[in-house]
Amino acid sequence: MAVRFLPPPEAPRPERAAERGDLAEVIELRSRLAQRSWLPASEGPEPGGAASGAPARGAPEPGGAEPDVDPGEVPGAEPGELPSIARAPVAIDEPATEAPSERAGCAEDGVRILARRARSSGELREELLRLEHDAGEVETVIDEFIASHYLDDSGLARAVTEKLRSSKRASRSQIRVKLRGRKLPDAVIEEALGALDVDEEFALLRETAVDRARKLGGLDRQTAERRLLGFLARRGWSGEPAARAAREALDGAGRPSGGVRFS
Numbered sequence: 001m002a003v004r005f006l007p008p009p010e011a012p013r014p015e016r017a018a019e020r021g022d023l024a025e026v027i028e029l030r031s032r033l034a035q036r037s038w039l040p041a042s043e044g045p046e047p048g049g050a051a052s053g054a055p056a057r058g059a060p061e062p063g064g065a066e067p068d069v070d071p072g073e074v075p076g077a078e079p080g081e082l083p084s085i086a087r088a089p090v091a092i093d094e095p096a097t098e099a100p101s102e103r104a105g106c107a108e109d110g111v112r113i114l115a116r117r118a119r120s121s122g123e124l125r126e127e128l129l130r131l132e133h134d135a136g137e138v139e140t141v142i143d144e145f146i147a148s149h150y151l152d153d154s155g156l157a158r159a160v161t162e163k164l165r166s167s168k169r170a171s172r173s174q175i176r177v178k179l180r181g182r183k184l185p186d187a188v189i190e191e192a193l194g195a196l197d198v199d200e201e202f203a204l205l206r207e208t209a210v211d212r213a214r215k216l217g218g219l220d221r222q223t224a225e226r227r228l229l230g231f232l233a234r235r236g237w238s239g240e241p242a243a244r245a246a247r248e249a250l251d252g253a254g255r256p257s258g259g260v261r262f263s
Helices: 018-035 102-118 121-130 135-147 151-170 172-181 188-196 198-216 221-232 239-252
Strands: none
Touching: 102 121, 102 135, 121 135, 151 172, 151 188, 172 188, 198 221, 198 239, 221 239
16 A cells, blocks of 8 residues: 655735735636636746746645635736736825915905006906905905006096196196096095196186186176086085186176176
């Protein structure tokens, strides 16, 4: 009788993590599939793989229990190849591109607004708030624009004042209303008005009164004076300067100031 000596069974290795065990089971299953010719020849085991008798890396040691896995669960892989679950690339969440800061967006809107037409700081503030920018960021952007001369309230006030005076012969009061409509600070408005010449202002008042008096020729002195004073008031002139200019304009037009006039 022939006696066959078998090597003593090795002590069982300590169990690895659950995923390592699953990996070994899948590798062993792929080796078994290749041995049973369930895979195409092009996908068969490589030389030196499980088909040549060498145990696949990570396969169970001799004497261990074969995994009870349905071969149909993992088709189409070579022996020793990592299972698809192991080969799948790990999705790494890349840091999201940082959105432009609120200040950057506010500044961009400010530049876009100023590119269309010159604005005062008050006008720009109003438009940026209308675009729902944070009030604190709006003030910061306005301060930066003033420092970099994107905004110049004083220069804007002077330009508007000179244009109204030269082209429309506007009075100080009319200019003040226009500047306030441009949402300029009061200090800037008064500075611009202070640069107007007082004598030039009265000369303009007198010229305006004379021009208007010529159109009141069919009225008596009292009616003409009342209408002339109302006209001057609408142009921004009132009080004693307006009354004196009206009298001088009507006198120059040949209207008696009242009573009987003897020739």
